[in-house]
Amino acid sequence: MTLATATDLGAVTDLATATNEHLANISNTLIYSAMAVYTLAFFAYIAEWIFGSRSKVARTAAALTATEKAKTPAVTVKSAGGTAVLERPKVVTRSAAGARDVPDGPGAHGGDEQGDLYGRIAVSLTALAWAVETAGVLARALSVQRAPWGNMYEFSITFSTVAVAVYLVMLALKKNIRWLGLPLVASVLLDLGLAVTVLYTASDQLVPALHSYWLYIHVSTAILCGAVFYVGAVGTLMYLFKDSYENKLATGGQPGRFATSVMERLPSSASLDKFSYRVNAAVFPLWTFTIIAGAIWAGDAWGRYWGWDPKETWAFITWVAYACYLHARATAGWKGRKAAYIALIAFACFLFNYYGVNIFVSGKHSYAGV
Amino acid sequence: MSTTDTDTGTGRTKDPAAAKRHIGVSADGELGEAGSQLSTAPVDTAVPGSFGGSRAPGALGWLTWTGREVVGWARWFWRQLTSMRVALILLFLLSLGAIPGSLIPQSGTDAQKVAAFKDAHSILGPVYDKLGLFHVYSSVWFSAIYILLFVSLIGCIIPRTWQFVGQLRGRPPGAPKRLNRLPAYATWRTAAEPEQVREAALEILKRRRFRAHIEKDAVAAEKGYLRETGNLLFHIALIVMLVAFAWGQLFKSEGNKLIVEGDGFSNTISQYDDFKSGNLFSTDDLTPFSFNLKKFTGTYERTGPNKGTPRTYQADITYSVGAYGKKKKTTVKVNEPLKIGDSKVYLTAHGYAPVVTVRDGKGNVVYHDAVPMLPLDSNVTSQGAIKVMDGYKNAQGTTEQLGFSAFFVPTFAGAGKGDMFSQFPALDFPVLALSGFHGSLGVDAGIPQNVYQLDTSKMKQFKDAKGNIVKARLLPGETMKLPNGAGSITFDKGIEEWANFQVTQQPGSDWALVGAFTAIFGLAGSLFIQRRRVWVRATTGADGVTVVEMAGLGRSESAKLPEELGDLAALVHEQAPTKIDDPQVVPAEGAEN
Numbered sequence A: 001m002t003l004a005t006a007t008d009l010g011a012v013t014d015l016a017t018a019t020n021e022h023l024a025n026i027s028n029t030l031i032y033s034a035m036a037v038y039t040l041a042f043f044a045y046i047a048e049w050i051f052g053s054r055s056k057v058a059r060t061a062a063a064l065t066a067t068e069k070a071k072t073p074a075v076t077v078k079s080a081g082g083t084a085v086l087e088r089p090k091v092v093t094r095s096a097a098g099a100r101d102v103p104d105g106p107g108a109h110g111g112d113e114q115g116d117l118y119g120r121i122a123v124s125l126t127a128l129a130w131a132v133e134t135a136g137v138l139a140r141a142l143s144v145q146r147a148p149w150g151n152m153y154e155f156s157i158t159f160s161t162v163a164v165a166v167y168l169v170m171l172a173l174k175k176n177i178r179w180l181g182l183p184l185v186a187s188v189l190l191d192l193g194l195a196v197t198v199l200y201t202a203s204d205q206l207v208p209a210l211h212s213y214w215l216y217i218h219v220s221t222a223i224l225c226g227a228v229f230y231v232g233a234v235g236t237l238m239y240l241f242k243d244s245y246e247n248k249l250a251t252g253g254q255p256g257r258f259a260t261s262v263m264e265r266l267p268s269s270a271s272l273d274k275f276s277y278r279v280n281a282a283v284f285p286l287w288t289f290t291i292i293a294g295a296i297w298a299g300d301a302w303g304r305y306w307g308w309d310p311k312e313t314w315a316f317i318t319w320v321a322y323a324c325y326l327h328a329r330a331t332a333g334w335k336g337r338k339a340a341y342i343a344l345i346a347f348a349c350f351l352f353n354y355y356g357v358n359i360f361v362s363g364k365h366s367y368a369g370v
Numbered sequence B: 001m002s003t004t005d006t007d008t009g010t011g012r013t014k015d016p017a018a019a020k021r022h023i024g025v026s027a028d029g030e031l032g033e034a035g036s037q038l039s040t041a042p043v044d045t046a047v048p049g050s051f052g053g054s055r056a057p058g059a060l061g062w063l064t065w066t067g068r069e070v071v072g073w074a075r076w077f078w079r080q081l082t083s084m085r086v087a088l089i090l091l092f093l094l095s096l097g098a099i100p101g102s103l104i105p106q107s108g109t110d111a112q113k114v115a116a117f118k119d120a121h122s123i124l125g126p127v128y129d130k131l132g133l134f135h136v137y138s139s140v141w142f143s144a145i146y147i148l149l150f151v152s153l154i155g156c157i158i159p160r161t162w163q164f165v166g167q168l169r170g171r172p173p174g175a176p177k178r179l180n181r182l183p184a185y186a187t188w189r190t191a192a193e194p195e196q197v198r199e200a201a202l203e204i205l206k207r208r209r210f211r212a213h214i215e216k217d218a219v220a221a222e223k224g225y226l227r228e229t230g231n232l233l234f235h236i237a238l239i240v241m242l243v244a245f246a247w248g249q250l251f252k253s254e255g256n257k258l259i260v261e262g263d264g265f266s267n268t269i270s271q272y273d274d275f276k277s278g279n280l281f282s283t284d285d286l287t288p289f290s291f292n293l294k295k296f297t298g299t300y301e302r303t304g305p306n307k308g309t310p311r312t313y314q315a316d317i318t319y320s321v322g323a324y325g326k327k328k329k330t331t332v333k334v335n336e337p338l339k340i341g342d343s344k345v346y347l348t349a350h351g352y353a354p355v356v357t358v359r360d361g362k363g364n365v366v367y368h369d370a371v372p373m374l375p376l377d378s379n380v381t382s383q384g385a386i387k388v389m390d391g392y393k394n395a396q397g398t399t400e401q402l403g404f405s406a407f408f409v410p411t412f413a414g415a416g417k418g419d420m421f422s423q424f425p426a427l428d429f430p431v432l433a434l435s436g437f438h439g440s441l442g443v444d445a446g447i448p449q450n451v452y453q454l455d456t457s458k459m460k461q462f463k464d465a466k467g468n469i470v471k472a473r474l475l476p477g478e479t480m481k482l483p484n485g486a487g488s489i490t491f492d493k494g495i496e497e498w499a500n501f502q503v504t505q506q507p508g509s510d511w512a513l514v515g516a517f518t519a520i521f522g523l524a525g526s527l528f529i530q531r532r533r534v535w536v537r538a539t540t541g542a543d544g545v546t547v548v549e550m551a552g553l554g555r556s557e558s559a560k561l562p563e564e565l566g567d568l569a570a571l572v573h574e575q576a577p578t579k580i581d582d583p584q585v586v587p588a589e590g591a592e593n
């Protein structure tokens, strides 16, 4: 036996098998429960969109035509409110030239109280489902006595848990991203659905953990990066939609009622663009670190720190693609939509690395089962 | 999230003027000097065309014209190569070019797969071969992409560094004429004298670690130079990493050596079982050291879902550095190589080496050795060959060679349980299955032979009187007799273990690591630090009252900028409060004057 497989030195303890199976069953039950709660959250988000008001429709059009007429960029006055103005001079902000001055939409609820209530319920349910899912992941980790990413099933449940955690943390930091709830929960349900049906691996068939703390660092940061890149990619996608919508309005087009209703509630394309840029740029150094940690570990385990293994290659491709995106943002003529397409390609590379490479390409990183 | 952003516009820059505009400068063009140099990103200005100009008549005219033309085009080409757009395209090509290598088998990692692929695809195979697709990462076209990228990178970094040094030595540009055109702006009227306001603002800005100075009627200040420093550092670190990587590839070496417990190894090429090295490697580069394998220890999970999984793999060795170095003891484990100088000694494989004794018809020992066996599965079912090259004479007294094909299992399923598949990787119930051959081993033909297999083309299998093949499954201590007084083979007690060591030497990996971490820090500085300018103008208005104006400009419009300007304005305002009896504003309580 070559020790390439024998690097699989498990930190397995002598816990009785029965305990492990018991914990694994608990974990499965928790994951299924989390899916049920996510489904409820999903419906609550839908309700938020449906019952949310459409009264704010045409804000964008109004704003766009207003600037058209005035030919001068709108000036927004930041009033610090009441007497504060006297203690602090007012700061007048003015958007960069060439930028469309479109106000951010009010969010999925559209300023409607009932819609907002549903939205709050949805967020609470998401938080609850997340807590249950986290417990499921922890139970799974305890049952196999190692980090919960030994195969694609475990990877998928951990990945979606972290993605939801990123969303909840951003909400807690008062970022304007409640609009992300519906797409996020939809993809989490898809991810978990695939995990429990196609990718499920019983806990007793597992390849034991690989034995190096660099590997722990490497995989955990990779999962975190993936979750944040996901959030960035959804932002980019929304930006593309909203930008088309604004373009249509600006050129005198008449978008459909459904498009109007949805788009009017999202933040402005400029805000979405800025949001996804910040998210992607913020994790890029961490992604760089992830690759380096992987290389250090590979150096210890396989005797070379870089060997163009398919997984390494795709991590590199993803990295270069995101570097491309950051460059594009700094290059005249490539900003905006073109840069957004690059960001989406980069995220596709990331996804392919996690799903495609494991399934279609064989290499040292392939898991035993799937 | 404290990142900055390069712009906030939707970025559709359809008008060519906007495309040429320097990043961060407002479209009005009124900012002039003030908005320039907020970054050192190159601006794409190179335009092709006739560089030669008008040609004077005669040969000399033609010569000077050609000279101008050549220089012009060369400069144009260089500008193109070092422009952001080309860097972008090259980066894109690099990631695109890396893809085939991950999908098509590569001879560097798996030569057998490449051979199989070529057999299976009679048309595609040669085409791929021509295109270098079986060794993408060392192919001409892939090298061309990254070499161009790094030429571009160097061509980009050098002027940017100069420019940045210039910016560091210079002073922040003076205030633009109309401050209210800037992204963040504040103004008020105060009773304080203009000089007083400027002095106060200068102090406040300096305390906030702005680089500030007074120019004419305004204070000009700038902060966040670390952004540019980080960015340059990052790109330089990329070069360091590439050079380190290339260096490692050229000078690396990698060899394998299988060692049975008790045996030793010294680091010279002739001792390796196989050896690969980079183009510029020379044998003198091998680090001189030697080691002995004292003992290999493998323990395995006995129960539970992970039964049979290795729990420890370790080789206890003694080693000495240099020709006469002191002997030191150490343990090599998976993931924990032994480092000696530039070399690393990895434990990469392990198996068993049953000890056998072969005797001739007269009972003389003709062979006694530990025979390493090749593991076939995770329970270490192993295969091997015992080759008695010389010293053996058969019953008739003629010299012959003997060969035994062998299967070994450390844990036999039990008598009557059939096949030779091991049930567990540890030595619980070792069994050695043998069948013998005699004749010529074919080792003299000069072709290297697989040590784990017999070439039986010139050999005859031992058969008993009835014509049945002679074979046996032996327990330790048991002997198999060969027919017609041909001798015997004994499976001795005391089975040895072997370990395979990979010795790699890759100079420059420390540099790669230093480069990598520098890159991360540079990147963080480049992405998280915002470079911005603040101006404070204090002038005496037409009515004799001092007017204070403050404005901020960033590389980009960021939510942080107005906030920061607000804070600064509040501080300046404390020193130069709003004039109370001013008709334009409501009196503030507590304000002096």
Ligand code: HEM
Binding pocket: A320, A322, A323, A326, A327, A330, B006, B039, B040, B041, B042, B081, B082, B083, B084, B087, B091, B149, B152, B153, B154, B156, B157, B231, B235, B238, B523, B526, B527
């Ligand atoms: C090896 C290939 C390269 C990689 C991986 C790379 C990566 C990056 C990354 C990740 C950034 C983002 C940091 C930031 O926005 O501040 C960046 C910025 C930048 N890169 Fe590169 N780069 C490469 C080659 C080049 C080349 C060849 C040039 C010159 C033409 C260049 C010029 C720049 C400039 C000017 C910026 C800063 C843009 C700004 O100020 O926002 N890079 N690079």
